[in-house]
Amino acid sequence: MNEIPTKAPQGHIEVRNFSLSYESIEGPVEAVTDTQIHVKPGEFVSIVGPSGCGKSTLLNAVAGFLKPTTGVVTVDGERVNGPSAERGMVFQQYSLFPWKTVRENVEFGLKMRGMARSQRERAARTLLGLAGLEAFEKHYPEKLSGGMKQRVGIVRALATGPKVLLLDEPFGALDAQTRVIMQQILTNMWQRLKISVLFVTHDIDEAIFLSDRVYCMTARPGSIKAEIPIPLERPRQQSMMMSSEFLALRRGLMSLIREESLKAMGGEISDMGLQGLNIELHGHSLADVI
Amino acid sequence: MSASAIAETTSVPATTPPVAPPSFSTLALRWYRLNRDGLRAIAIGIVSLAAFLLVWHLLTTYRVVFFVRFTNVPSPLAVYASFTKAIHDPKFLMHIVLSCRRIFIGFSLAAIVGVPLGLIMGRFKLAHEIIFPVAEVLRPIPAIAWVPMAIMLWPTNEQSIVYITFLGSFFPILVNTLHGMSLVDPVLVRAAQCLGARERSIFREVYFPASLPHIFTGLTVGMGVAWVSLIAAEMISGQYGIGYFTWEAYSLVQYADIALGMIAIGVLGLGSSMLIRGAGRLVMPWRLK
Numbered sequence: 001m002n003e004i005p006t007k008a009p010q011g012h013i014e015v016r017n018f019s020l021s022y023e024s025i026e027g028p029v030e031a032v033t034d035t036q037i038h039v040k041p042g043e044f045v046s047i048v049g050p051s052g053c054g055k056s057t058l059l060n061a062v063a064g065f066l067k068p069t070t071g072v073v074t075v076d077g078e079r080v081n082g083p084s085a086e087r088g089m090v091f092q093q094y095s096l097f098p099w100k101t102v103r104e105n106v107e108f109g110l111k112m113r114g115m116a117r118s119q120r121e122r123a124a125r126t127l128l129g130l131a132g133l134e135a136f137e138k139h140y141p142e143k144l145s146g147g148m149k150q151r152v153g154i155v156r157a158l159a160t161g162p163k164v165l166l167l168d169e170p171f172g173a174l175d176a177q178t179r180v181i182m183q184q185i186l187t188n189m190w191q192r193l194k195i196s197v198l199f200v201t202h203d204i205d206e207a208i209f210l211s212d213r214v215y216c217m218t219a220r221p222g223s224i225k226a227e228i229p230i231p232l233e234r235p236r237q238q239s240m241m242m243s244s245e246f247l248a249l250r251r252g253l254m255s256l257i258r259e260e261s262l263k264a265m266g267g268e269i270s271d272m273g274l275q276g277l278n279i280e281l282h283g284h285s286l287a288d289v290i
Numbered sequence: 291m292s293a294s295a296i297a298e299t300t301s302v303p304a305t306t307p308p309v310a311p312p313s314f315s316t317l318a319l320r321w322y323r324l325n326r327d328g329l330r331a332i333a334i335g336i337v338s339l340a341a342f343l344l345v346w347h348l349l350t351t352y353r354v355v356f357f358v359r360f361t362n363v364p365s366p367l368a369v370y371a372s373f374t375k376a377i378h379d380p381k382f383l384m385h386i387v388l389s390c391r392r393i394f395i396g397f398s399l400a401a402i403v404g405v406p407l408g409l410i411m412g413r414f415k416l417a418h419e420i421i422f423p424v425a426e427v428l429r430p431i432p433a434i435a436w437v438p439m440a441i442m443l444w445p446t447n448e449q450s451i452v453y454i455t456f457l458g459s460f461f462p463i464l465v466n467t468l469h470g471m472s473l474v475d476p477v478l479v480r481a482a483q484c485l486g487a488r489e490r491s492i493f494r495e496v497y498f499p500a501s502l503p504h505i506f507t508g509l510t511v512g513m514g515v516a517w518v519s520l521i522a523a524e525m526i527s528g529q530y531g532i533g534y535f536t537w538e539a540y541s542l543v544q545y546a547d548i549a550l551g552m553i554a555i556g557v558l559g560l561g562s563s564m565l566i567r568g569a570g571r572l573v574m575p576w577r578l579k
Contacts, residue, residue, distance in 0.1 A: 085484065112487045157485075
């Protein structure tokens, strides 16, 4: 395990007075407004919200791909000025390099850092072993299943030993069974590496199951509507999702999101009639239905 | 539960238990089943080529005149006879070697200039804005229309022919490289950036490999146009070269040599594009099925 870069618990994310707008012909459009969030070192925090609420925008600003219009994003007190290997990112579309083998993908960050070939090969093998992918190191990503691709994506982001890990709906394209397994793998890696995680999802169950805290965002322009601590004890098991504690958290979050989703869908909903919609849902979250 | 424990239960078994090696006949049968479609295509291809030769033979032996006149067209056998003579003729071989040399120089120059230029134009907006309008104006001019200008521009005939070959392949290579650059997935660039890649590394590790499939399309198309341009240039202004050979055969009333020249051009064109496809497979192993 020596090869795996481990960092002292750090990775304190602070987003203060944050807003982000972009120009359009009708003038500036606000995507995110007046937002404060933070992630303590080693904490697992999720952001949930209706589609188009700007949760991915917020995450991309923390990654350094977008500049805030007002406010600041800092990690351990240092202002974020662009993407860096200190903030690892996992994308919904996997975004593995198709021309690199699984191992070369994992090695990429270490290569960029100038690590010698033999050293980074060893580090990549160790990490792939941890994710159960050692048999696939020489495969090209195209040959892998979605779940395997995303495991490579996570391992690749962790290889450089980042302070924080940012995930943008990483399991959104996976089937339900694979998603549950991926959630457990992610939890395990997070507990081993003691890394801060900021996780964007529209899946409420996923957010509760994984997180220490969940931020719920409003409809566009997005801002933080509520901050919900998740006091469930760890390690968490699949069976926990049936517990009354879990279901209570779920109900609370769902009603928050439903309100916002209805706002986001605007006029269409009122035409359909809210009563009818409630019956249609059968207890599924509206975010899932959308 | 540890991560590796979960991983073990989830990873797909990659190997099957060892079995006795199958006999030769089972292997042959399996190989046949797997390659049936390919074998079928080869068989039909051979039959179709044979049919083409047969029709050609019949049209010429009976000197068919039906709108098209086959009166003076050489028969396949006559062409074969002139082929067996030609392969022992150092002059014919020199024509072929010279044409290949012109293609090699002109095409290589086009690739050496076109690919990097396309990459740079795809990456830097200003370069694109400056170069693209000029390229768009020059691109529709057929290489053959450049012949008089090329003769004026270059001191020797050889140089002007190579120049025309270069022009023919340059634009397809440039345009396809540009197209490839425009299709690079921005998420891959972002992924590279948050793994610590700087501009130069992103160019080398993302933009270039991502554009390679389109670059090779450009090279294949460029090779085809290079031959078209070369033959036209040789027919008009050449001394030597397979295009010159074909035109000279017409002037000297050696009809069999006309067809021989044409077939030689076809075979050379096919061979060179196969070379490029082979190179593409070597350079892009991830595209292999």
